Amino acid sequence: xxxxxxxxxxxxxxxxxxxxxxxxxxxxxxxxxxxxxxxxxxxxxxxxxxxxxxxxxxxxxxxxxxxxxxxxxxxxxxxxxxxxxxxxxxxxxxxxxxxxxxxxxxxxxxxxxxxxxxxxxxxxxxxxxxxxxxxxxxxxxxxxxxxxxxxxxxxxxxxxxxxxxxxxxxxxxxxxxxxxxxxxxxxxxxxxxxxxxxxxxxxxxxxxxxxxxxxxxxxxxxxxxxxxxxxxxxxxxxxxxxxxxxxxxxxxxxxxxxxxxxxxxxxxxxxxxxxxxxxxxxxxxxxxxxxxxxxxxxxxxxxxxxxxxxxxxxxxxxxxxxxxxxxxxxxxxxxxxxxxxxxxxxxxxxxxxxxxxxxxxxxxxxxxxxxxxxxxxxxxxxxxxxxx
Amino acid sequence: xxxxxxxxxxxxxxxxxxxxxxxxxxxxxxxxxxxxxxxxxxxxxxxxxxxxxxxxxxxxxxxxxxxxxxxxxxxxxxxxxxxxxxxxxxxxxxxxxxxxxxxxxxxxxxxxxxxxxxxxxxxxxxxxxxxxxxxxxxxxxxxxxxxxxxxxxxxxxxxxxxxxxxxxxxxxxxxxxxxxxxxxxxxxxxxxxxxxxxxxxxxxxxxxxxxxxxxxxxxxxxxxxxxxxxxxxxxxxxxxxxxxxxxxxxxxxxxxxxxxxxxxxxxxxxxxxxxxxxxxxxxxxxxxxxxxxxxxxxxxxxxxxx
Numbered sequence: 001x002x003x004x005x006x007x008x009x010x011x012x013x014x015x016x017x018x019x020x021x022x023x024x025x026x027x028x029x030x031x032x033x034x035x036x037x038x039x040x041x042x043x044x045x046x047x048x049x050x051x052x053x054x055x056x057x058x059x060x061x062x063x064x065x066x067x068x069x070x071x072x073x074x075x076x077x078x079x080x081x082x083x084x085x086x087x088x089x090x091x092x093x094x095x096x097x098x099x100x101x102x103x104x105x106x107x108x109x110x111x112x113x114x115x116x117x118x119x120x121x122x123x124x125x126x127x128x129x130x131x132x133x134x135x136x137x138x139x140x141x142x143x144x145x146x147x148x149x150x151x152x153x154x155x156x157x158x159x160x161x162x163x164x165x166x167x168x169x170x171x172x173x174x175x176x177x178x179x180x181x182x183x184x185x186x187x188x189x190x191x192x193x194x195x196x197x198x199x200x201x202x203x204x205x206x207x208x209x210x211x212x213x214x215x216x217x218x219x220x221x222x223x224x225x226x227x228x229x230x231x232x233x234x235x236x237x238x239x240x241x242x243x244x245x246x247x248x249x250x251x252x253x254x255x256x257x258x259x260x261x262x263x264x265x266x267x268x269x270x271x272x273x274x275x276x277x278x279x280x281x282x283x284x285x286x287x288x289x290x291x292x293x294x295x296x297x298x299x300x301x302x303x304x305x306x307x308x309x310x311x312x313x314x315x316x317x318x319x320x321x322x323x324x325x326x327x328x329x330x331x332x333x334x335x336x337x338x339x340x341x342x343x344x345x346x347x348x349x350x351x352x353x354x355x356x357x358x359x360x361x362x363x364x365x366x367x368x369x370x371x372x373x374x375x376x377x378x379x380x381x382x383x384x385x386x387x388x
Numbered sequence: 389x390x391x392x393x394x395x396x397x398x399x400x401x402x403x404x405x406x407x408x409x410x411x412x413x414x415x416x417x418x419x420x421x422x423x424x425x426x427x428x429x430x431x432x433x434x435x436x437x438x439x440x441x442x443x444x445x446x447x448x449x450x451x452x453x454x455x456x457x458x459x460x461x462x463x464x465x466x467x468x469x470x471x472x473x474x475x476x477x478x479x480x481x482x483x484x485x486x487x488x489x490x491x492x493x494x495x496x497x498x499x500x501x502x503x504x505x506x507x508x509x510x511x512x513x514x515x516x517x518x519x520x521x522x523x524x525x526x527x528x529x530x531x532x533x534x535x536x537x538x539x540x541x542x543x544x545x546x547x548x549x550x551x552x553x554x555x556x557x558x559x560x561x562x563x564x565x566x567x568x569x570x571x572x573x574x575x576x577x578x579x580x581x582x583x584x585x586x587x588x589x590x591x592x593x594x595x596x597x598x599x600x601x602x603x604x605x606x607x608x609x610x611x612x613x614x615x616x617x618x619x620x621x622x623x624x625x626x627x628x629x630x631x632x633x634x635x636x637x638x639x640x641x642x643x644x645x646x647x648x649x650x651x652x653x654x655x656x657x658x659x660x661x662x663x664x665x666x667x668x669x670x671x672x673x674x675x676x677x678x679x680x681x682x683x684x685x686x687x688x689x690x691x692x693x694x
Contacts, residue, residue, distance in 0.1 A: 175664045202664035208611065208618060211400035212656030213663050219393045219534060232518045232615060239520075239612045244396070245529055245536035260517040266612045 031069040031325045033058070033316060034092045034101030036113075037128065037309070038080035045300070046105050050127060050309035051075045052298040053289075054102050057313035060292065068321055074098060078109050085109030086116060093120035099325040100124065102312040105305065107131035114143045123319070123331040127312035128305045132181050135354040144334050146312045146347055147305070148358020150178070153254055153274040154185035156360035160274070160373075161224055161251060162193045164385065170222040170248070171200040172213060172237055174229035179205070182228035182253050198222050205233065210240045218246050223387050227252040235264035242267045249386035262368055270378065270385055271365045278359040280307045285343030311342040392534030401653035402646070403541055403610055406548040409645025410603035411626025412633065413555060414596035416641040419630070420572040421592045424482055424493045428501035429600055430623020432470055432477075434616060435504050436601025437521070437608045438512055440466035444522050455524040459609075462522075466605050467598040474597025475590045483589060501623070509616040518615040521608035544606050551602055555595070556638060568592060572636070628674045634684025643685060648674070 035054040038047035058071045076092055078085040085104065092098055093116050103117075104110035105128035117124045118140035126134055126145040135145050161169075171186060173179035179202070187197050198220040201213040214237070217225060225241060225248045227234050234256035241250060251272035252261075262268045280286040280302075289310055293302045315334070323333035339348035339357075346357040362373040366383070377383045411433060418426045443465035447458055481500065485493050509515045525540035559565040570578040571588045579585050607622070608614045629648045633640025651673050655666035677685065 202662045204664060204667065206617065206621065208607075208621060209400075209404055209652075211404075212397065212653050212666065215393060215396045215400060216657060216663070218396070219390075235518050235520075235613050236611060243538060243541075243610075243612075245531065245538075264518040264520045264613055266520060266523045 028068065028070040029325070030072055031099050031320055032072045032074055032095075032097045033313070033320070034095075034098045034103070035073060035075040035309070035313070036078050036085070036088055036092060036101060036103040037075075037105045038109075039075065039077035041079040041081070043080050043105060046128065046303050046305055047077070047080070048300045049303035049306035050102075050105060052296075052300060053293065053302055053306035053308075053310035054127075054313040056293055056296050056298075057310050057317065059296065061314075061317050067317075069325070071317065071320075078104065078106070078113075080106040080109060082108050082112045085113045089113035089116040090120075093117055093122040098122065099320060099327060100316045100330045102127050102309060102316055104129045104134075107134060110134045111137065114138060114140055117142045121327050121331070123316070123327055123334055125312040125316050125334070127309040132185075135352045139352070141335060141353070142331050144315070144349055144353035144355075146315055146342070146344065146355045147308045148276065148360070149354060150276070151181045151185040152354070152356065152358040153276050153360040154182060155189045155356055156358075156362070157226070157251065157253070157274045158186065158189040158193060158195065160362045161226075161272075162190075162195045164388070166223045166249065166387070167195050168198055168221070168223045169195060169226055170198050170217040170220060170224070171226045171228060172210070172217070173200060173202055173227075174205040174233055175202040176205050176229075178230075178255065179228045186226060186228065203229075203233065205229065207233065208236065210237050211244060214240055214244050214246060217248075218244060222248050224249045224251055227256065229253070230255040231258045231261040231264070234261055238265045238267065238271060247386055257363060257370055262365060262370070268365045268368070270383070272373075272385070273363050273370070275361045275363050275370075276358070278361055280304065283307060283343060283359065284341060284345050285311075289343045307343050311344045311347065314342055315347055390534060392532065395532075395535040397653050397657045399535075399537055399541065401649045403545060404652065405646035405649035406545055407603050407607050407610070407622070407645075408625050408629050408648050409552065409642045410548060410599055410606070411622055412629035412641035412645045413552065413638065414600045415627050415630035416633070416636055416638060417592050417596040417599075420636040421568060422482065422486070422589055424490065425497070425627070426477070426482070426596075427494060427498040427623065427627075428477070428504060429497075429596070430619030430621075430626065431501040431504040432473060432597050432619070433600040433604040433607075433622060434614075434619035435473065435508060436466045436470040436597075437604030437614050437618070438508055438519075438616075439469045439601070440605045440608065441519060441521060441614065455526075458522070458524050463602060463605055466601040470601035471594035471598040474593040474595075477597075478590050478593035482593070483586070501619070505616055505619065512616070515616055518613050521612050521614050523609075523612045525609055540609065544610055548603075548606055551599060552642060555599065558595075559638060564591070628671065632674050632677050632681075632684055634686040637684065637686050640684050640686040647685075 035051050037050040038044055055073055058073050061067050061071055076088040078088050092101055100123040103124045104126055107129040110126055110129035111133050123142045130149055132149040132151050171183055173183040183200055190197050227237050234252050238250050254274055254276045257273045257275055289307050319330045319333040323329035339346050345359055347355050348357055350356050363370045364373050364376045364378050366376050373379050414429050418424055440462040443462050447461055481496055527538055529536050529538040567583045567588050570583055625648055629644030630641045633644030648670055651670040652666045655669035656663040
């Protein structure tokens, strides 16, 4: 027995010595960063993919000789349940070793948890939850988000439409949070351009008749009628525009993209809409991420949103590299971070910590199908939009 | 606002008013004859328009392309089928409950409405999505400045007016109409005078339901879009229109329909608040009118019923 104890002691001392030597050789401090996602439960596939991708970002960073710190991951499971989310967020935020975290796939969990991070000054980058309220529902400086929100497509819509030369807009929006959120974002983004919002009409989400609103809109002579709502309403608005002889171009938010819109409208040809997101394969750093994830040999696939967790973790690590492991310094670094390209594309936070560059693809209806704008005959000049 | 836009709002309001009036006429017929409020009326309208769409697909598959034949066939099929549905509803649900408290009929037709609505949603192919209603009427339009009037709208309006005039003539100028009025006035006396009460009730329900189907098809041709829940709001508006006009009074239903559409258009076009409040405004005025004239704008006289 004594013999075994002696051997064990020698081995332990040896291990310590090796670690110490390594430490001296690298001279790197350890920084602990966190990950929270639904690792178990119904959407665990995404949670596991997110954790693996965050882990991949850390491993790659640790292999990088230029990185200033050695990173360690603490992963917690929110089960996609708001109550559990609050518990694990509190656990992570009160752990003083954790410098920052990449958190949440589920919007309901993220919305509740952001208050905790703010309370304990833990800087976080939300990787998967897309409800606008996570970033726009508060003024917490600690909260950032790399993935786009439901409404971030409007910036792309504004850039796209003004890029086509349209200047005068009327918005018809449904008065739910969905429609209102889009209207606010669209109106706000339009301010930065030479486009002009002539009027916005709120309509009930089950309204049938839009002739009164459209007649008023017609009197303003807009170039574009921008519709913020779902396809059922979009169909009615489009049909009734035709009925009233309104010659403006019709453009809608992602909510109208469906076959129902095409089947239900008498004049869908040439209608524009913004599709949220893009497949990982076409993201700027997508193929590289796919290769590295495959090389790391994780048991589970990266799923559609793994790349977002990977990017979010890289954003956080870059902030730590710049500011050190202090929470408030990291928050400041994130808030002042210049625009930079990551695997999901450009990341640039607005004053709510929201990445303003989300991947959005403009689509157009061509011959009874939604076609990517760049591949359409409208883009090539073979066909023309209204007023062009 | 220039005259063209005022004219445009007027036309929009008239078209809506015609549809509302047709729905309200049904409510008023049922109430006049049997003192019942049939809450499934809006959903019968919706089933009617889906039946019309099915007829269109059938004829289209047979290769019939003449738009006039198609339109007439859609209207005939839809109205005939809904007349039949009206008879079935009256026979199975309304007549057996004649002696029961009015609340029972109200509830049972409310539930029937849900049943019809959900059935279309679940069993009609892809029923939960909006459907395009065929745009087969001529779309030539007359444009004068900012005013644009399409030929199909004019045709629909004239057809709607013809249905209302026809119903009025039927009720006031025919023996059958006399029998309906007799039943409306006093069921017992009408029976002793040899009027077939059961037949009159079934006929009235067939007529009201057929008019609803017509209103539905008109709605379909006007908006070129139909959906399983379209009967809900149309039913509520039609019922309110019948109430403000004076339930049981044909003129009242027509007046109520146009008044309601006028209020909605006024709210959306001329009042300073957001157009999303137009239903709030129209229903608020209806509430105020009901407080002022509880029996409707055209006060009911026993002999004027139906």
